[in-house]
Amino acid sequence: MTGEARVEDYLALLKPSVMQLVVFTAIVGLVVAPGGINPIIGVIAIACIAIGAGASGALNMWYDSDIDAIMSRTQNRPIPAGRISREEALIFGSVLSVFSVLLLGLATNWVAAGLLAFTIFFYVVVYTMWLKRSTPQNIVIGGAAGAFPPIVGWAAVTGSVSMESVVLFLIIFLWTPPHFWALALYKQSDYGAAGVPMMPNVVGEASTKMQIFVYTVLVAASAMLPTWLGFAGGVYTAVAVVTGASFLILAWRLLRTKEDVAMRKAARVLFNYSLSYLFIVFFAFLTDNLLTRFGSFM
Incomplete structure (x- = not known):
């Protein structure tokens, strides 16, 4: 009822x-x-x-x-x-x-x-x-x-x-695993109780942390594709480099953390950062594009 x-x-x-x-x-x-x-x-x-x-x-x-x-x-x-x-x-x-x-x-x-x-x-x-x-x-x-x-x-x-829209798709697609697996690391008891086979509950924390790091490398690299393929400028590139490096540092710290409480804290920090990361990268791409368009009318 x-x-x-x-x-x-x-x-x-x-x-x-x-x-x-x-x-x-x-x-x-x-x-x-x-x-x-x-x-x-x-x-x-x-x-x-x-x-x-x-x-x-x-x-x-x-x-x-x-x-x-x-x-x-x-x-x-x-x-x-x-x-x-x-x-x-x-x-x-x-x-x-x-x-x-x-x-x-x-x-x-x-x-x-x-x-x-x-x-x-x-x-x-x-x-x-x-x-x-x-x-x-x-x-x-x-x-x-x-x-x-x-x-x-x-x-x-x-x-x-188009290629541009597919690249934007790819950035989000590769961002998703480290984002949600970081959440799963500090909420794995919840997923275990519900019987949802999230990565930490199936392969263990060590393997999950390694896969988070690998996907973080991939998402940081994918975020550079707009620059490498020529449809983003200096503003976007600078932001992508800084935010990608920060993402990698946090993923590396999580990978190296062994003690349980510290690991869960590092996972929570990474999860929270990953939320900001995608907003910042896409906002930078939007800003860069608008600046380019505005400049072409000057």
């Missing part, structure tokens, strides 16, 4: 903290895409991507309500807390999914709408229903869902996918 749901509970189903990153990376893809877009249509496109991301979150909470009730960080979500029923969450997420895809297609183009539909499908079916409970590589493969927003934003403007 569920209690009376409040507006805040339905908003919580949308995972607003995750949506912030989705919206921001989509905005970057949309703004830097060549050709430009009508500002009103652009706002509608970003709103559709945000709604689609929120719908994915609601459907994820619908399916994962059993394990959410076990894990300490998710026990107060609307479904396990009894404020919203699973059926209400399923209907809510499904309606928003269809609405966001149809509106994006009508407002921009069906390439962008198709990519948004695939993103929702990938997160809900491929990641949530299949990978999350079956393999420690869940977050590696499933991370693709969170990496699609800049491609969708780019496609909303151009009706196509």
Whole structure:
């Protein structure tokens, strides 16, 4: 029996903290895409991507309500807390999914709408229903869902996918494993109790820390691709170098830390930094692009 749901509970189903990153990376893809877009249509496109991301979150909470009730960080979500029923969450997420895809297609183009539909499908079916409970590589493969927003934003403007948007996708895709495995290191008891095969619970802490370091090297290298491929300038390059080096230092410290309490602290520091890292890198890419455009009109 569920209690009376409040507006805040339905908003919580949308995972607003995750949506912030989705919206921001989509905005970057949309703004830097060549050709430009009508500002009103652009706002509608970003709103559709945000709604689609929120719908994915609601459907994820619908399916994962059993394990959410076990894990300490998710026990107060609307479904396990009894404020919203699973059926209400399923209907809510499904309606928003269809609405966001149809509106994006009508407002921009069906390439962008198709990519948004695939993103929702990938997160809900491929990641949530299949990978999350079956393999420690869940977050590696499933991370693709969170990496699609800049491609969708780019496609909303151009009706196509380009090398630039794929590079933005790659940065997020490679960032996802060290970000979530750092979280899993200091929350591994939660995942263990829920039976979710996150990397530390399956292969151990030492192997997880090494894989975090390897992926950090890869994401720092991928962040240099815009410079190496010639579509980013000095501002972006400087930021990518500094933030990438900082990421590597924190991952190295985690790798070298042996004592349990210190290791969990280092993992938490790395996790918190990784949140800032992606925002900073994408903001630098956006700023660099806008400065280049502004300079071309001078």
